Amino acid sequence: MPDEERKLIERIGGMARRPPSTVVLRGIGDDCAILKLAKRHHLLVTTDLSIENVHFRREWHPPASVAYRCLTRGLSDIAAMGGEPLACFLSLGLPPRLPQRWVDEFLGSFEQLADRLRVPLAGGDISTAAAIVADIVVAGQAPSGKAVLRSGARPGDRIYVTGELGDAQADLEKLYAGRHIRAERASRHFYPQPRLEAGRFLARRRLATAMIDLSDGLSVDLEHICAESNVTATIHATAIPVARSATLEMALHGGDDYELLFTAPRKVRVPNQIAGLKVSEIGMILSKKDGPAGIQILDESGRSRTLRSRGWQHFAKKK
């Protein structure tokens, strides 16, 4: 084993070899991690790849940003089920000539976010690779039968979204346009935050009938809820909480905001604010029989058009 690889394993081992907790009974150092779920809870598992030149570019994203984007992708999936994260696992492929500073900053930032959100690193794998690859796995739990699925939206339900949308896309378009922008800590493109508290609030109070995190963009993610719930939807352009730096188009189709999109029955009173986040009602779920073929968006004068879903853009370099 090369010296650098051994050092890296020791470094990560140190991050994970904390005293065993009541949840992580055994972290790195055995063939498997051993975790203890609470009684009458189900296990949640999510895995997300972050690949250099696909999900991030080294010339755009500092290592600390790559770590945030990687871990938040996983945690946001737990948030979208209304779950509680128990532990994360990180599989890292690193090019042999990657500067040690890159690795140190990545791991330092990863550790910082994981610590702040109290999600211990309980395992993973390390390898050399031609380009950086990080696969994040998060294990979480939710009380049996209380995880919020994508498939629970019913005709008549109202559609809600937390926070503001389009911010991350606005930064991304600046990057594509070749503009130099600083990776500010406040930027949601560079340092996204999972909405764990809001997700758990909605699940615990049984307010949400369906939920998803906005990773691909509102138009795509609302389509996922509609497909899984076998319904359609209408949203109001004027009700979309467009971030100050963004346009309506960015808010509708931009990815990486990691806000929560959820539905709730018409008669349920959804708070205007949850866990410090503004909550906006943006539309309504319709039966496929009654509604038009696709998701509709109404503009301020009441004109309706079909909202075509436009997926999240990979950062693939143009060949």
Place this chain on the structure above:
Amino acid sequence: MPDEERKLIERIGGMARRPPSTVVLRGIGDDCAILKLAKRHHLLVTTDLSIENVHFRREWHPPASVAYRCLTRGLSDIAAMGGEPLACFLSLGLPPRLPQRWVDEFLGSFEQLADRLRVPLAGGDISTAAAIVADIVVAGQAPSGKAVLRSGARPGDRIYVTGELGDAQADLEKLYAGRHIRAERASRHFYPQPRLEAGRFLARRRLATAMIDLSDGLSVDLEHICAESNVTATIHATAIPVARSATLEMALHGGDDYELLFTAPRKVRVPNQIAGLKVSEIGMILSKKDGPAGIQILDESGRSRTLRSRGWQHFAKKK
């Protein structure tokens, strides 16, 4: 989303979108998979990267072999804890120009092994990547407190190994020597098998005090048990079950055999055969105070030498 990516997601979605079972309550199609553990069981989690030109080479390993090597690595870690696999998750990064046939054969073979061992694919992720990368995650369970750790070996315990060793290394050396060998189904280098049944037998009967799977090679993996258990060991060269095609050196230092190495108290009667596998007693655990500094190997004339651990070789191409 490119058409091929959509098709691939549908293909994998089809593999995972089986009717929900009593274990996998929700597979692909939501933000997280939802799994139900048995009562009074702990969760086991393991993740393993398989990267092109590191863990396999496309010119050596047919796609079906890559799938076996990938899934077995994960399942073997569950076997080594004496656990029961519940579900697997596959994160795949694939080069855009990878032939469709490669992907079909990989997935077909993955599905075949997963089906045979009754381990449903419950989720994962897909992305483009410069080289093939597959991260396998396996979630399993073991009755609370019954998972077999690496750290339980005690002075006086006997050391055992299942099956025969060195086979996989013998094939690997032929490949390195440039010899053309067919990827026979019977070859353990190309189509390794996880020893799940033997692992569970040893855990259920509480026979094993410590256990590990032989993925890195006997010398390295025995060192892991000694380090985690804070003991040392002596093994007998003549007792090592060397495979017919292999040499003693291959059996001592070759990786990828995926047999189980375990320890059991002296007075415990360990069967000669478990789940159809021969079981060989190969040595003894010693206290660090009494024993010599490193693991010793005794030859047939009783001469002792220190067993230097030699790690598993990555398949990195020589630059």
